[in-house]
Amino acid sequence: xxxxxxxxxxxxxxxxxxxxxxxxxxxxxxxxxxxxxxxxxxxxxxxxxxxxxxxxxxxxxxxxxxxxxxxxxxxxxxxxxxxxxxxxxxxxxxxxxxxxxxxxxxxxxxxxxxxxxxxxxxxxxxxxxxxxxxxxxxxxxxxxxxxxxxxxxxxxxxxxxxxxxxxxxxxxxxxxxxxxxxxxxxxxxxxxxxxxxxxxxxxxxxxxxxxxxxxxxxxxxxxxxxxxxxxxxxxxxxxxxxxxxxxxxxxxxxxxxxxxxxxxxxxx
Amino acid sequence: xxxxxxxxxxxxxxxxxxxxxxxxxxxxxxxxxxxxxxxxxxxxxxxxxxxxxxxxxxxxxxxxxxxxxxxxxxxxxxxxxxxxxxxxxxxxxxxxxxxxxxxxxxxxxxxxxxxxxxxxxxxxxxxxxxxxxxxxxxxxxxxxxxxxxxxxxxxxxxxxxxxxxxxxxxxxxxxxxxxxxxxxxxxxxxxxxxxxxxxxxxxxxxxxxxxxxxxxxxxxxxxxxxxxxxxxxxxxxxxxxxxxxxxxxxxxxxxxxxxxxxxxxxxxxxxxxxxxxxxxxxxxxxxxxxxxxxxxxxxxxxxxxxxxxxxxxxxxxxxxxxxxxxxxxxxxxxxxxxxxxxxxxxxxxxxxxxxxxxxxx
Numbered sequence: 001x002x003x004x005x006x007x008x009x010x011x012x013x014x015x016x017x018x019x020x021x022x023x024x025x026x027x028x029x030x031x032x033x034x035x036x037x038x039x040x041x042x043x044x045x046x047x048x049x050x051x052x053x054x055x056x057x058x059x060x061x062x063x064x065x066x067x068x069x070x071x072x073x074x075x076x077x078x079x080x081x082x083x084x085x086x087x088x089x090x091x092x093x094x095x096x097x098x099x100x101x102x103x104x105x106x107x108x109x110x111x112x113x114x115x116x117x118x119x120x121x122x123x124x125x126x127x128x129x130x131x132x133x134x135x136x137x138x139x140x141x142x143x144x145x146x147x148x149x150x151x152x153x154x155x156x157x158x159x160x161x162x163x164x165x166x167x168x169x170x171x172x173x174x175x176x177x178x179x180x181x182x183x184x185x186x187x188x189x190x191x192x193x194x195x196x197x198x199x200x201x202x203x204x205x206x207x208x209x210x211x212x213x214x215x216x217x218x219x220x221x222x223x224x225x226x227x228x229x230x231x232x233x234x235x236x237x238x239x240x241x242x243x244x245x246x247x248x249x250x251x252x253x254x255x256x257x258x259x260x261x262x263x264x265x266x267x268x
Numbered sequence: 269x270x271x272x273x274x275x276x277x278x279x280x281x282x283x284x285x286x287x288x289x290x291x292x293x294x295x296x297x298x299x300x301x302x303x304x305x306x307x308x309x310x311x312x313x314x315x316x317x318x319x320x321x322x323x324x325x326x327x328x329x330x331x332x333x334x335x336x337x338x339x340x341x342x343x344x345x346x347x348x349x350x351x352x353x354x355x356x357x358x359x360x361x362x363x364x365x366x367x368x369x370x371x372x373x374x375x376x377x378x379x380x381x382x383x384x385x386x387x388x389x390x391x392x393x394x395x396x397x398x399x400x401x402x403x404x405x406x407x408x409x410x411x412x413x414x415x416x417x418x419x420x421x422x423x424x425x426x427x428x429x430x431x432x433x434x435x436x437x438x439x440x441x442x443x444x445x446x447x448x449x450x451x452x453x454x455x456x457x458x459x460x461x462x463x464x465x466x467x468x469x470x471x472x473x474x475x476x477x478x479x480x481x482x483x484x485x486x487x488x489x490x491x492x493x494x495x496x497x498x499x500x501x502x503x504x505x506x507x508x509x510x511x512x513x514x515x516x517x518x519x520x521x522x523x524x525x526x527x528x529x530x531x532x533x534x535x536x537x538x539x540x541x542x543x544x545x546x547x548x549x550x551x552x553x554x555x556x557x558x559x560x561x562x563x564x565x566x567x568x569x570x571x572x573x574x575x576x577x578x579x580x581x582x583x584x585x586x587x588x589x590x591x592x593x594x595x596x597x598x599x600x601x602x603x604x605x606x607x608x609x610x611x612x613x614x615x616x617x618x619x620x621x622x623x624x625x626x627x628x629x
Binding site for chain 2: 051073076077078081087090091097098102105113118
């Protein structure tokens with residue numbers, strides 16, 4: 001298993017305060033890595049750095065052995081697909097048209113979609129359960145449908161690395177389970193490396209091989225879910241007490257928020 | 269990465285709503301036919317009505333071969349007055365509409381049009397300077413005021429660009445803000461010059477500012493046609509890039525688009541087209557905003573079809589509007605900008621109501 005993304009001593013800031021400081025991370029090929037942390041801990045920025053959308057002020061990011069800064073947007077997008085947290089489409093593009101845009105990196109210039117492009121886009125839409133929405137405009141869709149359409153577009157990009165920012169944020173329970181089932185399927189059967197930013201610690205715990213817990217722009221702990229998700233770590237990072245036991249069937253750490261009364265008690 | 273395919277599954281891709289070559293060719297062929305028909309029909313109207321059969325006879329006859337005396341007159345009016353002016357209107361309309369499409373995608377603002385960046389004000393200032401200080405030279409069929417308008421428009425673009433660019437990037441908000449500020453400064457300068465001008469130049473300038481299509485010789489038309497063809501062609505070559513760019517800069521780059529390079533191309537091309545169009549026609553509003561909107565509702569937002577379709581529709585629209593402006597109160601000529609606003613508004617409302625539900629044409 002090689003390294004597919006290497007982040008070495010990266011620091012990043014938009015204007016003044018550092019969002020990420022001296023951050024190092026190695027993403028191994030074929031793993032599902034979860035990035036967790038409190039609001040503003042730099043999760044999304046880290047994901048955008050890995051997708052080449054942001055450039056670090058300090059440090060080095062390499063992608064499949066090549067320094068990110070030397071790669072063109074096209075070369076990056078052939079290696080990494082990013083599913084952003086929210087997508088807005090101003091003009092009335094249909095779901096089909098949007099998913100086909102995922103084929104852009106594999107097409108040249110002013111050309112028409114090949115039957116292969118159409119086929120791959122179609123399959124991506126079937127996988128994400130949006131094929132029946134192909135001729136609807138993006139604006140007409142519900143939040144969850146939009147999110148699935150955008151994930152379908154990332155699948156159509158056919159990259160070896162898939163980055164997702166809160167992939168389950170707008171989804172109902174059924175589609176939450178399905179998203180992770182699909183991500184696991186891509187990962188186990190096709191060897192796609194998946195990096196997921198998640199607020200949902202339980203989903204991350206259950207589905208990720210490894211977790212990175214960020215705290216104030218620095219990696220706080222990296223390791224397997226049961227190494228990272230301890231009551232002590234979470235207290236230090238999130239500033240609150242949580243109950244941790246095990247998932248009844250998966251056996252992975254399960255986080256439960258304490259009863260409201262007891263929170264008030266501890267705050268006093 | 270391969271997408272998991274169910275064994276034996278052969279997905280039906282026929283219903284994927286992608287733009288097909290057939291639909292592209294058919295749509296543009298229809299619009300080209302409509303444009304040609306529109307121009308021929310418009311040739312009838314003016315101070316003096318020339319019947320349609322006469323128009324067709326003169327157009328089909330070799331030049332100078334029209335026999336009778338009245339025919340010669342009509343032929344002169346047609347070939348030397350009406351046709352060049354219609355072509356001019358068509359080229360200006362096509363430029364403004366194509367620029368509108370590109371700017372709306374670039375700025376992700378459906379209200380963006382060629383005027384919002386202040387380029388038109390630059391051109392207007394150039395024309396005002398030429399009229400005030402009496403530049404009468406002409407090069408290649410262009411009048412002094414037109415050349416001056418184009419030059420100042422280009423300088424304006426350069427200034428906006430220099431203000432907006434930071435670390436090799438052009439953030440959209442800064443670009444808009446720079447346009448607004450430059451626009452304010454230039455408008456003040458135009459007012460200043462207008463107040464200095466004597467009543468004749470002031471009137472001429474005022475008329476130009478309202479937008480009017482002064483006659484341009486065939487030499488000037490040729491130069492204009494080449495610039496417009498190059499500009500619109502360049503924009504059409506960026507059609508697929510514009511599709512991605514209209515999703516936003518981050519998503520576009522995530523999908524593999526070299527956003528900064530495309531922005532530079534679009535920026536300079538729209539600048540060229542706007543400068544040229546405004547220099548020969550003054551401030552004709554509405555075409556650059558309304559035509560892209562209207563066409564998008566029917567053609568869909570795919571720029572491969574939207575861009576050339578909007579150029580054809582914009583050209584036809586302005587040719588018809590200018591004909592109406594010339595003949596409605598003949599021999600008095602109305603500024604074409606008045607007509608574009610009066611026709612375009614209700615038409616837009618009609619489209620908005622008709623196509624509110626389905627954008628598919």
